[in-house]
Amino acid sequence: xxxxxxxxxxxxxxxxxxxxxxxxxxxxxxxxxxxxxxxxxxxxxxxxxxxxxxxxxxxxxxxxxxxxxxxxxxxxxxxxxxxxxxxxxxxxxxxxxxxxxxxxxxxxxxxxxxxxxxxxxxxxxxxxxxxxxxxxxxxxxxxxxxxxxxxxxxxxxxxxxxxxxxxxxxxxxxxxxxxxxxxxxxxxxxxxxxxxxxxxxxxxxxxxxxxxxxxxxxxxxxxxxxxxxxxxxxxxxxxxxxxxxxxxxxxxxxxxxxxxxxxxxxxxxxxxxxxxxxxxxxxxxxxxxxxxxxxxxxxxxxxxxxxxxxxxxxxxxxxxxxxxxxxxxxxxxxxxxxxxxxxxxxxxxxxxxxx
Ligand SMILES: *Cc1c(COP(=O)(O)O)cnc(C)c1O
Numbered sequence: 591x592x593x594x595x596x597x598x599x600x601x602x603x604x605x606x607x608x609x610x611x612x613x614x615x616x617x618x619x620x621x622x623x624x625x626x627x628x629x630x631x632x633x634x635x636x637x638x639x640x641x642x643x644x645x646x647x648x649x650x651x652x653x654x655x656x657x658x659x660x661x662x663x664x665x666x667x668x669x670x671x672x673x674x675x676x677x678x679x680x681x682x683x684x685x686x687x688x689x690x691x692x693x694x695x696x697x698x699x700x701x702x703x704x705x706x707x708x709x710x711x712x713x714x715x716x717x718x719x720x721x722x723x724x725x726x727x728x729x730x731x732x733x734x735x736x737x738x739x740x741x742x743x744x745x746x747x748x749x750x751x752x753x754x755x756x757x758x759x760x761x762x763x764x765x766x767x768x769x770x771x772x773x774x775x776x777x778x779x780x781x782x783x784x785x786x787x788x789x790x791x792x793x794x795x796x797x798x799x800x801x802x803x804x805x806x807x808x809x810x811x812x813x814x815x816x817x818x819x820x821x822x823x824x825x826x827x828x829x830x831x832x833x834x835x836x837x838x839x840x841x842x843x844x845x846x847x848x849x850x851x852x853x854x855x856x857x858x859x860x861x862x863x864x865x866x867x868x869x870x871x872x873x874x875x876x877x878x879x880x881x882x883x884x885x886x887x888x889x890x891x892x893x894x895x896x897x898x899x900x901x902x903x904x905x906x907x908x909x910x911x912x913x914x915x916x917x918x919x920x921x922x923x924x925x926x927x928x929x930x931x932x933x934x935x936x937x938x939x940x941x942x943x944x945x
Pocket of ligand 1: 779780796797798
């Protein structure tokens with residue numbers, strides 16, 4: 591590639607983050623959540639480093655890929671199967687399926703499988719996306735237990751606001767209504783609950799975002815002292831420099847005007863690379879290791895940055911869009927979103943290297 595943009599995936603950071611998650615929930619087994627192509631990091635690149643007690647994901651294709659690469663441990667399909675037709679593949683590849691709806695129980699009852707499948711019975715904790723209402727859980731569990739096609743049943747729930755203690759406590763009350771008296775293992779905690787609410791840990795935790803070194807709350811400050819490290823660094827270079835006079839405009843829509851004489855650097859990175867178009871003037875960015883700010887509108891292939899704090903910057907100067915120095919959470923916040931979305935949106939045209 592000749593265009594200077596590159597995303598780097600740091601295996602040592604991944605390893606450290608997994609260790610931090612393990613330590614924070616030392617009494618529980620752990621699913622490494624690698625859905626969405628490992629949150630944009632590339633499941634092929636990271637799965638070996640993220641080996642734990644199992645992998646949780648959504649796509650059958652990603653599950654099969656892990657099997658083909660040699661992973662023999664548990665794989666959990668977080669949304670289960672989408673159609674009864676998929677059950678022979680779940681059978682063949684020995685996948686654990688979430689069961690969140692009545693039709694899935696019926697499909698399991700009438701499928702022809704070579705051996706029973708492990709099931710995660712999903713409880714609606716009040717988030718009202720997927721899962722059985724608390725009052726319906728016991729009945730669903732009993733019916734699953736009675737099926738020849740069903741092996742161990744684990745009770746699963748998810749939190750709508752894992753960073754908010756009050757909301758987690760309310761969800762725990764709802765969940766408890768459903769699971770009381772059911773002698774089954776439980777899996778409730780996502781990253782936020784794992785870090786901040788130990789009472790949710792139970793038998794299996796399911797961290798995703800913290801494995802990749804971003805904050806489940808969207809605020810880096812919330813994990814700054816946790817030992818978690820950013821895994822993905824997105825870098826590029828200055829490919830052009832403009833000397834502006836007071837009042838000169840920059841970029842599409844002329845939405846930034848120089849307040850004084852000002853040097854502007856043009857960076858080879860835009861929204862077609864996955865950098866958020868809504869990143870406003872003021873979004874942090876590092877040039878030659880110095881934190882400065884994006885100015886003007888993000889274009890498809892370029893962004894413009896204020897070089898005032900880095901007078902030494904020149905053509906070819908290194909730019910960090912996000913990574914160790916510029917936290918992805920801070921870039922996301924400036925664009926009104928969260929680190930999750932930026933990671934997942936890294937564009938296929940960006941070359942990726944693993945260190
Ligand atoms: C994505 C997901 C997780 C992981 O969430 P993080 O916030 O990234 O830790 C856990 N459980 C379920 C059901 C999920 O869909």
